[in-house]
Amino acid sequence: MFGTSQSRKVIALLNDAGYEAVFVGGAVRDALLGKEPKDIDIATSATPEQVKSVFKNTIDLGTEHGTVLVIESGEPIEVTTYRTEGTYSDNRRPDEVQFVTSLEEDLKRRDFTINALALRIDGEVVDPFHGREDLSKKTIRAVGNASERFSEDALRMIRAVRFVSVLGFDLDSSTKASITELHTTIQTLSVERIKTEFDKLFQGAFAYGALELIAETKLSEGLPLYPAQQDEWFQCSPFRSSLDGWASLMIAGHFDASEVVSAYKLSNKERLFLQSVQKFYTIRQLRSYTIEDYYNAECSTLVTVEKLLGSLTTQQPIDEHEIRKAMDLLPIRSKQELAVKGKELMEWSGRRGGRWLGEAIQAIEHAVLYRVIPNEHYAIKEWFLHEYECKE
Template identity: 50%
Template structure:
């Protein structure tokens, strides 16, 4: 915050207005440490660049310049207003303006439409401070217009309700219900990012209740998935757990999320979680073959009380690379060439070691293998 204040003072000395704006102001008023600090100014981008020695053009077409000062990077954006949003995602045009209020009135919610001077005075033209005190999420101006401009704001409103443990303003919630179908115009990457954030918060169940009540999920890919009872949901700090909870409760497999463009790693983690959750009992192979993260999610889904790290630490080996022999050894012992048989026997040896039936020692493995292999040939 000290760096932002320095930037504001520099801009004011140069004859411009400048303020801290957005989420940083909200967080400070809530007694929280802001994650990011943004500055809005009456200076045009080229004017900002003339004031500061070190800048980066991060979004100059939209008026944003990154100012590098005291080892920090602060985004400084020119006061602006926005044109029509014909695609319900982004403005067709951006126009720079010279007054703070014109800039603030284009923002999404009153709690994000406040500004702060370098002396910590709050500028609040839309009642955001009262809404913070009343724990209320309310759109700036006409709610339907705000959601028509950027339909993702509907999900953001719902996400903020869980993140801050706030209620949605009646008019704002009514507009979400009315404009719900517009969410289908938003890219699935942006939708997933909001849902990921939603799953992280302690009051995520509140948000997901709003999602269901507004029927917003009905306009998302495979949206019926979200129609599960979220009241028992407890955030873990891992957004994947939200997806796992939904799939497990609804009886879906990972293919139900095909249109959400999960990474291969995310899909594998979820598949492993659902697999572990489906098992009545967990044995040594479960702890060996499934990662800690997936097991922890599965344990929470099924109310298992188990010390997963300890169980894993007691295994004879942690992964296949620790097996004391390899395929070359088996070919040497048998005189056979490489083929499907090799993978099968390495897998048998690996399982025997994991289950404690075979010590992980080359000589012992060779002796065991030769007996087992000859018996099979008979």
């Protein structure tokens, strides 16, 4: 049975009130593919005001575009009115939205046939554009005229190759030709929208084919930053995560971390990861990791570095098991794990805090890391008073 009990209840209540309501979108596609549906959405012939009249708890998410959030038994469920869209003068947003009562008219405005599917509460699939046939053929095909769909929203071209990566499907020939024809229009898109699609593309099991298509259709020419040596980048896939994907773009493209961060407006977390990968990738090209390298790096960073090293060089990479083993053997994994704190050093020495305190903690950290002393309170106290303080 499709959907949660709450979402099915929402459809049933709308039906009882005299309105048509169906499940739509990617959740229906995934269910037909035998996958666990996510982000269940409902479309209806009811207007936003009519939807709100049926349910007690609702939140407006953009009633001008027809979307109301219905809270049913604690579960938030998006309900959107059937609609058609006018012209897209900016290749992104419709200049106007008109509500309609025809489900087929609503499905006609969607991007690809595999997403233009609806499911009634009784299990009937509504498929006016042969989306199920394209699912069986593993084909991504635009609804209606591909050039019109891409002119409406240029992001759909990147979404097409993202679906290639996630689903392992092929592009329909006319859809691919239209992307090639209109590839320059992606320059009208915001970087944030492009970045979101690449995050998803990088997580697909078939990223290699998607990256090839980006080059073949010339979409690469309109992207903020793209590796010149494309074949090398392709070899880095598949990626373990979106972070892996961004790191591979940086290393394969011979870019500085700051260039990638700036070009795609990456987050602070992503910036720190790329900077760390860049640092340790440079180190590994010159020498093996030291104890301090293992201590200062995150496991995920080194795993990414080794994966890139294996893809882009002839060096033998270290596998994740060996990296984790080396890190597990460290006596401490951070300064916070030391058995003593700065307050105790001040008590033992009779000195006030100052620059010396940070230097002493650092010296203890180094001594414990290299097993000069065990990470034990008494041992550290003895070493600090009789060896470190004496040298001072």
